[in-house]
Amino acid sequence: MYNSIVMVKQVPDTANISGKVMKDDGTVNRAKLPAIFNHEDKEALEIALQIKEQYGGTVSVITMGPPRASDMLKECFYMGADKAYLISDRKFAGSDTLATSYVLSEAIKYVGNFDFVFAGRQAIDGDTAQVGPQTAEKLNLSQVTYVEEILNVKNNVARIKRKIDGGQEVVDAQLPVLLTVIKGAQEPRPFSAKKIMIYKSAKTLLDLEKIANENSLLYLDELVQEYKDKNLYIETLSTTDLSEIDDTRIGLHGSPTKVHKVESVVLSGGEVTKIEPTEEGIGALIDELLNDHILG
Amino acid sequence: MENVTKEVWVFVEQHDGKVADVSLELLSKGRKLADRLNGILKAVVLGYNVKNIAEETFKYGVNSAILIDHPSLEKYRPLPFSRMMNKLVNENKPRIVLFGATVVGRGLAPRVASNTVSGLTADCTELQIKDVTYLKKDYKDLLLQIRPAFGGNIIATIITPDNPVQMATVREGVMEMYEVETPNPISIEEVEYIEDSTDDLIKIVEQYREESKVNLKGAPIIVVGGYGLGTKENFKLIQALADAVGGEVAGSRAAVDAGFVDHDRQVGQTGVTVRPKLIFSIGISGAIQHRAGMQEANKIIAINSDPEAPIFGIAHYGIVGKAEEVIPKFIDLYKNKLK
Numbered sequence: 001m002y003n004s005i006v007m008v009k010q011v012p013d014t015a016n017i018s019g020k021v022m023k024d025d026g027t028v029n030r031a032k033l034p035a036i037f038n039h040e041d042k043e044a045l046e047i048a049l050q051i052k053e054q055y056g057g058t059v060s061v062i063t064m065g066p067p068r069a070s071d072m073l074k075e076c077f078y079m080g081a082d083k084a085y086l087i088s089d090r091k092f093a094g095s096d097t098l099a100t101s102y103v104l105s106e107a108i109k110y111v112g113n114f115d116f117v118f119a120g121r122q123a124i125d126g127d128t129a130q131v132g133p134q135t136a137e138k139l140n141l142s143q144v145t146y147v148e149e150i151l152n153v154k155n156n157v158a159r160i161k162r163k164i165d166g167g168q169e170v171v172d173a174q175l176p177v178l179l180t181v182i183k184g185a186q187e188p189r190p191f192s193a194k195k196i197m198i199y200k201s202a203k204t205l206l207d208l209e210k211i212a213n214e215n216s217l218l219y220l221d222e223l224v225q226e227y228k229d230k231n232l233y234i235e236t237l238s239t240t241d242l243s244e245i246d247d248t249r250i251g252l253h254g255s256p257t258k259v260h261k262v263e264s265v266v267l268s269g270g271e272v273t274k275i276e277p278t279e280e281g282i283g284a285l286i287d288e289l290l291n292d293h294i295l296g
Numbered sequence: 297m298e299n300v301t302k303e304v305w306v307f308v309e310q311h312d313g314k315v316a317d318v319s320l321e322l323l324s325k326g327r328k329l330a331d332r333l334n335g336i337l338k339a340v341v342l343g344y345n346v347k348n349i350a351e352e353t354f355k356y357g358v359n360s361a362i363l364i365d366h367p368s369l370e371k372y373r374p375l376p377f378s379r380m381m382n383k384l385v386n387e388n389k390p391r392i393v394l395f396g397a398t399v400v401g402r403g404l405a406p407r408v409a410s411n412t413v414s415g416l417t418a419d420c421t422e423l424q425i426k427d428v429t430y431l432k433k434d435y436k437d438l439l440l441q442i443r444p445a446f447g448g449n450i451i452a453t454i455i456t457p458d459n460p461v462q463m464a465t466v467r468e469g470v471m472e473m474y475e476v477e478t479p480n481p482i483s484i485e486e487v488e489y490i491e492d493s494t495d496d497l498i499k500i501v502e503q504y505r506e507e508s509k510v511n512l513k514g515a516p517i518i519v520v521g522g523y524g525l526g527t528k529e530n531f532k533l534i535q536a537l538a539d540a541v542g543g544e545v546a547g548s549r550a551a552v553d554a555g556f557v558d559h560d561r562q563v564g565q566t567g568v569t570v571r572p573k574l575i576f577s578i579g580i581s582g583a584i585q586h587r588a589g590m591q592e593a594n595k596i597i598a599i600n601s602d603p604e605a606p607i608f609g610i611a612h613y614g615i616v617g618k619a620e621e622v623i624p625k626f627i628d629l630y631k632n633k634l635k
Contacts, residue, residue, distance in 0.1 A: 101410060127566055128418035129402045134410035142497040143374050145403040165399045167505035174497045256415035260430060261453040272608050277617030283629050285613055290633065294574050294595055295541055
C-alpha cells in the first residue's frame, strides 16, 4: 500500500491570452482567462492512480487556487482520486513560487500519511518548474524531477526512469519522495462516466456556504457532514485551518520576488524588405544572399 | 538593505568532468555583473576529481573558486548537492547566484532558494544591475531579472528587493561565452564535504548520456518551422530547405509540442538561443518567447501566409505566402543558380 498526494494546478489556457489580463501591479488577472487542468499535473495524477491500482493505497489531490479551481478537483474525482483539497484564501493572492511552496508544504503536512508527493514538472502559465523542488525542500523530502515512468515499487523503494539532459537515468528512490512528472510520461485516462454521475455534485465549503445562505432551513455544519458522509465533500482549507501557517510567509508580502515592471514589446519594424512569392521575387532574394556570401 | 555582500556566484555544472556550456556562459555574464557591483566572481564547483574544472573557470574571469570534491558528488543527486549549496549560500550570503536552466539547475536552484529564502526567477533572457525605486523605497544595485512572461508580448522585470540573495536561472545560449584577456585568480577555496544520512536516499542505477548531435548554437544557417506548417508531413519542407542550403532544422515551441520536431531542436526562451548568420522562420507567428531566442540572427527571412504576423516586425526579408508554395520554389531556384 502506497499513499499519494498529487499537487495539481488550474492554469490559464495560454493559447488564449492577450495583454489585457495583466493587472497594473504586474500580476495576472486569472479571473479573465479560460482555465484548464495543467496537463503535466494530470499526467502526475495518472501515475499516482496506477500506483494505487497496482499496490493499493489512496490518492489525494490538493490545489492552491481560487474557488473555481474546484472544477479541476472534480475532474480529479472523475479520473479516480479518493480525496480532494482546495487550499483557498485571499491572503494567498500574489504569492510567488516560494510562498506557494510554503502553503503547499503546510497543506501536505495537514493531509499527512503519504509515501509519494507528485506534481507536474511545471505549469504552463509560468514554466518555472520551481514549486515542486521548493516544496520538497520545505518538507525535507528527496526528489526526482523529470519523471517518465515508475518501473516498480518494492520495500519502500521506487525504481524510477527519468529524463536528464542528453539522456535518461534510472534511480532508486527511498520513500517518501517527491516526484515531478514530464509531458508524455503517461497519457491521462478519460473521465469515467459513472464517476462523473457521482462526483459532479461534489461541493467545496464555499459552495455549501452559498447553499446554506440561500436556504434558511439548512445549517452549514449539517450540510458539510451530509456531503462528507456521501464522500462528495471537497475539503476546503484556509489559513485558519492551517494553524501552523506563518502569515508573513504567504501572499505578496511573503514572496521574495516582486514584479518591478511589465512592458509591452515594441517591435522595431519598418526595416523588412518585402519579397513577392514569385520566381522573380525569390530569385532576386537568392541573388542578394549569394552576393552577400550569406548563402552558397 | 544593509550588510549585503558583493559576491556573484555561478553554480558550475559538470558531468563526468565536462563543464556544461551554459555554466561558462553564465561565468561570462557573472563577470560583467561583478564588475558592475565592484565585487568578485566566484565559481562553485561540486564533484569528484574536479579541481581542474575549478582552475579552468579562471579563464572566464573567476576570482575565486569554491570547490567541494568528494566521491559522493561524483554524479549529480539532488540531496547531497542541495544540502551543500544550502550551507554555502546560508554561510556566505552571496548577492547573486546563477544556475543554468538545465535539468540539474532546475532541480537544484529552487531547493536552494527555498532553503535560504531567496528570490529565484526562471529562464531569464537578460540580467542587469540597476538602482530601483520600488513602492517608494530606493534600492541600490538590484539584480533585474528580465524574462518574457505570460503568453507573449510582455517582458517582465522581476526584482528581489528585501532578501540578501538574488537568484536566477538562464537557458543555454542566452548569454555569450568568452575568455577574459587578463584572468585575475585569487584562490581556490576547498570546502570539506560533510556526509549525511540522507545522501543515499536516491541511488543512480543506470545512466546514459550522449553528446547532443544537434548543434543549433554553432550552426551558421538555421531553418525554423512553426505550428503554421500544420502537419508533420508539411514539416518535411523544413528539412528539404535545410538540406538544400546546408542548414540545421529547428522548430518553435508550438511545433515541438505538436510533435513536428524534437525538443532539442527548439529555438526560443525555453529552448536554445541562436545567433546564426541566416535564419529562415517559416509558419511562425513570432511570439516574444520565440523571438527572444533568434532575434540576434544576422539575417532573418520570414515566410508566413499571415501578413500581420509579428515575425515580420523583426525580419529583414518578409515573404507573405504559403510554405508549400514558397519553399519548393526557393529550393528549385537556389539549386539552379548554384549550377
